[in-house]
Amino acid sequence: MLKLPSSSNATGADxxxxxxLIENHRRFLGASSSRLKISICRRNxxxxxxxxxxxxxSAPIVAEPQGKDAAAAGFxxxxxxxxxxxxxxxxxxxxxxxxxxxxxxxxxNKTATVETIANLLQSVGFxxxxxxxxxxxxxxxxIWVTARMHIEIYKYPAWSDVVEIETWCQxxxxxxxxxxxxxxxxxxxxxxxxxxxKWVMMNQDTRxxxxxxxxxxxxxxxxxxxxxxxxxPEEKNGSLKKFAKLEDPAQYSRQGLVPRRADLDxxxxxxNVAYIxxxxxxxxxxxxDTHELExxxxxxxxxxxxxxxVDSLTxxxxxxxxxLSELNGSNGSAAAAAEGNEDYCQFLHLLRLSGDxxxxxxxxxxxxxxxxxxANHSV
Numbered sequence: 001m002l003k004l005p006s007s008s009n010a011t012g013a014d015x016x017x018x019x020x021l022i023e024n025h026r027r028f029l030g031a032s033s034s035r036l037k038i039s040i041c042r043r044n045x046x047x048x049x050x051x052x053x054x055x056x057x058s059a060p061i062v063a064e065p066q067g068k069d070a071a072a073a074g075f076x077x078x079x080x081x082x083x084x085x086x087x088x089x090x091x092x093x094x095x096x097x098x099x100x101x102x103x104x105x106x107x108x109n110k111t112a113t114v115e116t117i118a119n120l121l122q123s124v125g126f127x128x129x130x131x132x133x134x135x136x137x138x139x140x141x142x143i144w145v146t147a148r149m150h151i152e153i154y155k156y157p158a159w160s161d162v163v164e165i166e167t168w169c170q171x172x173x174x175x176x177x178x179x180x181x182x183x184x185x186x187x188x189x190x191x192x193x194x195x196x197x198k199w200v201m202m203n204q205d206t207r208x209x210x211x212x213x214x215x216x217x218x219x220x221x222x223x224x225x226x227x228x229x230x231x232x233p234e235e236k237n238g239s240l241k242k243f244a245k246l247e248d249p250a251q252y253s254r255q256g257l258v259p260r261r262a263d264l265d266x267x268x269x270x271x272n273v274a275y276i277x278x279x280x281x282x283x284x285x286x287x288x289d290t291h292e293l294e295x296x297x298x299x300x301x302x303x304x305x306x307x308x309x310v311d312s313l314t315x316x317x318x319x320x321x322x323x324l325s326e327l328n329g330s331n332g333s334a335a336a337a338a339e340g341n342e343d344y345c346q347f348l349h350l351l352r353l354s355g356d357x358x359x360x361x362x363x364x365x366x367x368x369x370x371x372x373x374x375a376n377h378s379v
Contacts, residue, residue: 086124093225094168097124098186101161109370111156112163114280114293118151118273121181121195124165134219137201142210144199146272147176150232150239150297155185155192162186170224175211176200177220180231194231196239207303238295243317243364246350250313254282255354257310270304279349279363282312287345291367298363309354317346317364343369 086097105116133143157163164186172178176199183193201210232239263274275298280288304310349363 094166096166098162098164101157101159103159106159110159115273115277118276124167134216136215141204142201143204145202146300147200148198148299151195152295153193172198182231196231245362246313246315246348250315252282252284252314254312259306275361278312278351282314292370294368295366298361300361301359304360311352311354313350314347317348
C-alpha cells in the first residue's frame, strides 16, 4: 500500500485525498465513483496505486470501500450514483452507461429522434458537477466548447429499447481534445451508431479561446487511452470530410429562429443540441416524410446568445461521382446501401445571425430512405 502524497502526483492530478482522486476521475470521464477500485484503509487513507510510467499501464485500480469505511473516507455514494446505470470499463479509460428510451424521447415513428441521441451522447460524456473539466481548468474558469460534432446512426432505437453508450477522451493536438462514442443495442450488442467530436478550450469569463496548457494536458491525459482509439478508424471516413460554406441563395430556408430559455446550458450559451434542431427546421418536408437522418456533421463557428435571431439555410449537395459505388450499408460505414439517388440524399446547411449574416455554424447531413412501414407514419 502506498501512502497518499500531500498534494499531487506526477500527472498533476490532485490526489491529496481518496475523495479528491475520485472527483477528478469522475469529472473528466463522466463516471460514477462506484467502479473506481480504491482500497481505503480507515486510519491512514492509503491507496492501492498502479505505476503510470509504462505507456501501456492502466488507470488507477480502485476497490470501492463499504459501510463505515466508505463514510469515514468521504466515499458515501449519492442517490444519483446508486441509481445510475453506468460504470468505468475494466481499464478505467472509458465509461459505459445504459439508457432506456422514454416515450417523450421518440418521434412519430416511435423511434428516438436525433436530438434524443445527441442529448444522450452529451449526458454520458460529462459528469454533473465538472462538465469534463480538470482541477486547473476550474480554478482558471476554463471550459470545453464544441468545435465539431459528427454523428452516424445506423439504426434508431425504439421506445423502451435499452441503449448502451461507451465514451472516452483523448488529446487532439495542442489546441483541444476529442471525445468519441459507440452506441449499442444493449439486448443484441449490435452497434447502432457512432460519434466523434472535437473540443477547444474557452475562458468562461472573457469568452475567448485559449491553448491547452501543459498543466491541463497532464491532468486529463491520465484518463485517456495510452494508444489512439478512434470510433471511426477507417481511412477517408465521413468524420474527416470537409465541406464548403453554403452560399445564398439557398434552396430552402427558415428565418427568425429565436433561442428559448430552455435552449441555454449551464455555461450560458445555446446548447449544442439546439443547433441540430435549427438545422433540421429548414429541411424540405418531403424528405422528412420519406427519409431518416443517417449522418450529421456540424462545424461550430461562434456562440449563439439568448437574444440572437437565427436563419437556417439548406440546399441539396450533389453526389460525388464515386459516392454511390462506395455505399455499403454496414455498421462500419455511415452510408446505407442505395440503389440510386431516390434512396439516398445529402444536404449542406448554414446557420447565421439574421441581422449581420455572421456564420454560427455550417453543417452537412445524409439521409436514407425510411423503411416502408414508416414512410406513411404508420406504426
